[in-house]
Amino acid sequence: MQTYRPPSQTGTLSVVTGTGGLGYEVALSLARAGGRVILAGRDAGKGAEAVARIAATVPGADVAYGALDLASLRSVREFASRLRRQETVVDRLINNAGIMSPPELELTEEGHELQFGVNYLAHFALTAELLPLLRAASDPRVVSVTSLAQHYAKFDIDNLRSEKGYHPGRAYCGSKLLQAMFARELQERSNAAGWGLKSLAAHPGFAGTNLFATGGGVSRFVSTRIILLLIGQTAAQGAQPILYAAGSPVAAGGSLYGPTGFMQMRGAPGPGKYAKIVDDQALRDEVWRRSEDLAGVRYG
Template sequence: MADWTFSDIPSQRGRSAIVTGTGGLGYETALALARAGGEIILAGRNGKKGAASVAQIKAAVPGADIRFEELDLASLVSVRSFGDRMRQQRQSLDLLINNAGVMTPPTRQVTSDGFELQFGTNYLGHFALTAHLLPLLVKGDGPRVVNLSSLAHRSGKIHFDDLQWQKTYKPWPAYSQSKLAMLMFAFELQRRSDAAGWGLMSNAAHPGYARTELIANGPGANGLLSRIGMLLQPLASHSAADGSLPTLFAATSPAATGSGYYGPNWFYELKGSPEPAKVMPQAKDTAAAARLWEVSERLTGVGFDTVE
């Protein structure tokens, strides 16, 4: 996969995709899939921003098959409503890219359901969304689910005794937990798909140090990037478009695999072409992943074996 780039994306004609997040990585991912001929639903909570992103993509790709749909991952009601609409409108879905997220609000905030904002939006919202879309995905053509993780997963820990950070809120550890959860979810979804015969390929990606609205989807204020310093950040980072390449590889490449994890190939996986990324031991803990899955079903009220 040396120097895998946009020109290596296979034709997506006849394939359908839902991408969460209307700016940054979500926008660039949708743009690339549209250029490859796919049918794209760009999902986000801001209708004005979503419409603008769709208009931009249509201007760049005349005839692009793309539209916006409202989805607020910080609201389980919104997630359920989106899933209901999709199941009413569609017969199948080939690709789900769980991309959208929030990063390190300085003070603890909660979703409409009372979850800590990062855990609730980045992880639980996507967990519930995937469950609601599973009936469409199992009817898809070579269906794939791609979860966006982060370099931050390396310092992450699942705090089962305080998942919502009610005792002591710390922005970066909370973000790291949410991104570790996304990676564990990707691996556990593959295991459960294999066991149940759903036929999914579930994998994950991270963008390295991509210059997006989230600033750095990376190791956090106490990690390597903070020590590099502002002067070296242009050297150590890459554009949102280049940051989308690991996601696009996971979503489209014939070389991508179930339970794969992909990131940039430069130093510390900060930038560069996609390659298999480093997975920390805590992300491989199958007992913790099964426990997290069960807790997530209880918190969201959604079961993968009961969604109609």
């Protein structure tokens, strides 16, 4: 598979959530392209290790770690506040970090189901908090990392947070559908309000990341790794659609990008398809309204 390499990122600043897996690979490629990168995550040790690895691979790379716990909206506000004091522009925001299917119900600091809170709501809030810095950029992009799991979500607007009858897989699929809906609606609102943003979604296909270590038992983990070897791809390959969305001059705002090979699980990056429910404008409006209330933010 031919590797996609983003165009020169010299003079740009990218914020990437998640210090391992896809986040690391995206940050590494953006650093190679000459961009400044802030890798944001909750584990300072892992963050420092990721920064050191990139610095060793790309001499002179301008990469830093930023403390951000997506299970806490307070931490999101603090991270964004620090960034607004230190920077004047953010060119790329990669809403990537996530967790997958904790076997038991876990809650964020604010009491939201953990996958809803980390995968979706914290990124919804972070984007709102960084909107002034994004709008100050010449070609700002927000890339929300979704999943093929969006197509399997059983969506219930009255159980938006997955707090009723917790099921690990159902909550994960729902959080990834919400990320896809957010990417599409953010572009619509940018167009209407003149924010100048390009909002895109991307998914990695079936990529070998540390998401699979989150839960589900040893046997499931082992079987998943075997399947990955047969039909999946590496984290570096899974990062390709994210990089394409973040850097390609022909990537269209509001669009979804993913692997174009076997069942969209692997292969070169290209256009993908949203779940049909993402087309429901009225539903997206209602989800947006409720998300603003739950996150305590307002766009505009």
